[in-house]
Amino acid sequence: xxxxxxxxxxxxxxxxxxxxxxxxxxxxxxxxxxxxxxxxxxxxxxxxxxxxxxxxxxxxxxxxxxxxxxxxxxxxxxxxxxxxxxxxxxxxxxxxxxxxxxxxxxxxxxxxxxxxxxxxxxxxxxxxxxxxxxxxxxxxxxxxxxxxxxxxxxxxxxxxxxxxxxxxxxxxxxxxxxxxxxxxxxxxxxxxxxxxxxxxxxxxxxxxxxxxxxxx
Numbered sequence: 001x002x003x004x005x006x007x008x009x010x011x012x013x014x015x016x017x018x019x020x021x022x023x024x025x026x027x028x029x030x031x032x033x034x035x036x037x038x039x040x041x042x043x044x045x046x047x048x049x050x051x052x053x054x055x056x057x058x059x060x061x062x063x064x065x066x067x068x069x070x071x072x073x074x075x076x077x078x079x080x081x082x083x084x085x086x087x088x089x090x091x092x093x094x095x096x097x098x099x100x101x102x103x104x105x106x107x108x109x110x111x112x113x114x115x116x117x118x119x120x121x122x123x124x125x126x127x128x129x130x131x132x133x134x135x136x137x138x139x140x141x142x143x144x145x146x147x148x149x150x151x152x153x154x155x156x157x158x159x160x161x162x163x164x165x166x167x168x169x170x171x172x173x174x175x176x177x178x179x180x181x182x183x184x185x186x187x188x189x190x191x192x193x194x195x196x197x198x199x200x201x202x203x204x205x206x207x208x209x210x211x212x213x214x215x216x
Contacts, residue, residue, distance in 0.1 A: 040104050044095055048088070054114035059168035066113030068155055071162040072105035075186075084186040115166040115216045118209040127210030130203055140198045143207065146191075151214045159188045165215035172208035 042051050045064070049055050053065030064072060078084035079093040096104065118124035131151075134142035143164075148154045151165030164172070178184035179196035187193055199207075 040096070040100055041107055044092060045104070045108075048092075049108075053108040053111045055168075059170040060174065062171050063114045063166050063168070064108040065111035066166070067109055067163050068153055068160050069102070069105040069109040070155060070160045071153070072108055073101055074160065076101050076105065078186045084184060113163065113166050113215060115214075116168065116212040118213050119169065120205075120209050123206045124209040124213065127203075127206035127208070128214075131207055131210055131214075135198075135203070138198050138200075140203065141195060151211050164211050166213075167211055169205075169208040169212050172211050173204055176204045176207070 041049075041053075045051075045053075048058055048061045049064050050058075053067075054063050055061045075084060076093045076096065079086060079089045082090075130140070131143040134140050143151075146154065146161040147164050148161070151163060153163035154161045175184060176196045176199060179187060179192045180199070182193060185193065196204075
């Protein structure tokens, strides 16, 4: 059917209006989800992790900014199910509705990762070598194989290896010690528990010193 100029113009304008309205609707829905996640992060998570996921004043809590969404989702579910033990985090995670977990994880994953400065640069230099090369004599594998260059993390076909750069020295040390003792046991195939057991106190300190500023 041949359209005259007026009919063609009307159809073009109508199509553009519908496209604009659809885009606006999608934008509003997206902003609504983001706003809800932002509110949850501010009201529930911010006290320990900061509204943007950075915790410079709470070194015993992890920085969530830039962590992979899939990793955050797993940790929250593990806290709720009891696979990961924490007197602090379990009751906090249980406050989240199931439908809130993924949006909150996505919110923190989109924040700019934080980075600090090592307290001991010599230890950090030694930690960089251990991180990238491991220790053949004691069977400590190179961390870079799973957590990637500068601790950026990796989402692989069999699981997610978290971003570890920018975490505080205190937090990294505590997690490695918890893996070594079995206090934390929600790693994949016991790999972190086995690795941490093979690390000396000095190596744990060195890797922690390196990772705090690894992404700079």
